[in-house]
Amino acid sequence: MSSIEERVKKIVAEQLGVNEADIKNESSFVDDLGADSLDTVELVMALEEEFECEIPDEDAEKITTVQQAIDYVLAHQK
Amino acid sequence: MLNGKVALVTGASRGIGQAIALELARLGATVVGTATSEEGAARISAYLGVAGLKGEGAVLEVRDAAQVDALLAQIEKTHGAVAILVNNAGITRDNLAMRMKDEEWEAVIDTNLKAVFRLSKAVMRGMMKARSGRIINVTSVVGHSGNPGQANYCAAKAGVAGMSRALARELGSRNITVNCVAPGMIETDMTQGLDDKLKEAMLASIPLGRLGAPQDVAAAVAFLASPAAAYITGTTIHVNGGMLME
Numbered sequence: 001m002s003s004i005e006e007r008v009k010k011i012v013a014e015q016l017g018v019n020e021a022d023i024k025n026e027s028s029f030v031d032d033l034g035a036d037s038l039d040t041v042e043l044v045m046a047l048e049e050e051f052e053c054e055i056p057d058e059d060a061e062k063i064t065t066v067q068q069a070i071d072y073v074l075a076h077q078k
Numbered sequence: 079m080l081n082g083k084v085a086l087v088t089g090a091s092r093g094i095g096q097a098i099a100l101e102l103a104r105l106g107a108t109v110v111g112t113a114t115s116e117e118g119a120a121r122i123s124a125y126l127g128v129a130g131l132k133g134e135g136a137v138l139e140v141r142d143a144a145q146v147d148a149l150l151a152q153i154e155k156t157h158g159a160v161a162i163l164v165n166n167a168g169i170t171r172d173n174l175a176m177r178m179k180d181e182e183w184e185a186v187i188d189t190n191l192k193a194v195f196r197l198s199k200a201v202m203r204g205m206m207k208a209r210s211g212r213i214i215n216v217t218s219v220v221g222h223s224g225n226p227g228q229a230n231y232c233a234a235k236a237g238v239a240g241m242s243r244a245l246a247r248e249l250g251s252r253n254i255t256v257n258c259v260a261p262g263m264i265e266t267d268m269t270q271g272l273d274d275k276l277k278e279a280m281l282a283s284i285p286l287g288r289l290g291a292p293q294d295v296a297a298a299v300a301f302l303a304s305p306a307a308a309y310i311t312g313t314t315i316h317v318n319g320g321m322l323m324e
Contacts (some may be wrong), residue, residue, distance in 0.1 A: 025266060055184060 004077075008070050011050055015043045025067040040064075047073065079304055081106035084157045084270060085133075088140055088197065089167030090120035093266035097292035098164055100129065101300045109133035109158050111168065112140070114150070115196025126279045140167050140193035150200045159204030164215040165194040165238070170268065172227045182229045190234035195241060199257075202249065211254040214302050215242050216295070219262040219318045235260075239314060255311035259298045265289040267324030285320030 002010075005025075010038040013020040016033050029043060044060045047053075051073050055063070063069050085102045089095040090111025099111040103126055110133055111122035122135025138149050153160060168190045171182035198213050205211025220228055221235025239258050246256040263269055263280050269289065272280075281287065298315045301307055316322060 027090065038206075040289075045203060045207070 004073050005070050007050060008047070008066060008073060011046045012043065012055070012066060015046050017041065022068070023066055024072070025065075025068045028064055029066075030064065043069075053077075079105045080162070080249070082307075082319045083107045083161040083303075084153065084159065085109045085162035085164065086112070086153065086160045086197075086201070087164040087166055088112045088138065088193075090135070091115075091121050092114050092259060093268065094264060094292045094295045095164075095166040096122070098166060098216075099133070099310065100125065100131070100164065100224070101293070101296040102164070102303060103129070103131035103133055105161060107132070107299060107303075110153055110157070110160075114139050116133050128316060132165070140211035142186050143196060146193075146196055146200050154204065159207065159208060160201045161205070161210065162212045162214070163201045164196060164214045164216065164299055164303075165197055167193070168216070168234075170228070170231055172231070174227055175229045177178035178229060186230035187234050187237075189239075190231065191237045197292050198241075198245060202254070205249070205254045206252045209253050211249075211252075212303050212307075213245065213254065214257040214299050215239075215256070215258045216299070217258045217260045217314065219260050219316065222260060222314075222316075223285045223322045242314075250311055255302070255307070256310065257302050257307075257310060258314040259295060259302065260314050260316045260318065261295045262290060262316070264292060264295060264317075264323040266292060280321075283321055286316070288319065290317060290319055 009023045011022055012023055016035050016039055018033050027033055029040050034044055044055050047069060048055055053076055080102060084225045087099045087106040090099040091113035099109045099315055103109040109126065111136060113119045116137055119135035126133045136149055139145055154187060169186060171186050173182055187227060194215055215238050217235040217238050220232050221239055224232055226254045242258050249256060295317050296318050
């Protein structure tokens with residue numbers, strides 16, 4: 001079983017079409033990984049599915065970096 | 079041509095919606111047609127069944143967000159995600175603007191504009207994941223030309239056209255197209271109710287000299303749903319016998 005961090009990075013790599021090696025914890029989806037606004041919506045959708053949770057829009061807007069995604073999942077794990 | 083695709087057609091118990099549901103089903107789609115009543119839904123199941131086509135009727139009040147969510151969840155479970163959405167359901171509450179009541183304005187805006195956004199939003203997630211989808215909105219010639227007594231209806235239909243262009247830009251990168259089909263005078267229950275004099279005057283303004291058939295509109299919708307229309311988005315196909323030309 002891979003760690004939350006690995007799973008999040010794997011999803012980011014798949015969704016944004018970037019190399020996992022290029023994804024750092026402090027990477028910003030938009031500024032560093034080239035995501036557009038629709039990509040970030042899809043990324044949240046993918047996180048919801050992977051971690052079987054629902055991320056409300058107001059929370060989703062605050063997830064702009066890889067670390068923030070990891071922190072969110074850790075804080076909201078069932 | 080549309081084999082394996084799930085199509086959702088609102089307001090499909092009669093008229094233009096029925097013709098669209100039948101046409102998409104004939105092309106191979108599994109069609110879920112909606113009506114506001116049980117009888118309407120049963121009628122849809124019946125005409126699809128009699129023709130030996132895949133799909134069924136479902137009860138849906140498009141103004142009810144909870145019903146929309148519930149139906150979409152149910153369709154996804156039974157048939158899979160919706161690939162083609164046809165927003166066809168619509169109502170009229172005609173009145174001169176000077177006499178138009180807030181309820182008449184709001185009822186038409188709710189059903190003909192707000193619900194179109196609601197339905198579109200509800201199918202977007204599945205379409206984005208599939209990296210393909212078709213949203214086709216049935217508008218009206220009067221949304222472009224204007225019509226006395228229909229400030230509410232014209233506003234809603236023009237609103238849908240503008241919204242379609244915005245969605246076409248938003249969703250284009252995910253291979254989802256959003257278009258409108260704008261019927262002119264089509265022979266349906268909605269136009270049957272019109273006064274004879276008015277009908278004659280309208281006929282005189284139609285170069286092709288006749289009212290359209292629901293099938294004429296369904297053909298344009300089917301085209302937009304088909305692979306042949308893959309590169310068309312954010313536009314309106316006018317099906318009006320030449321009544322209005324751009």
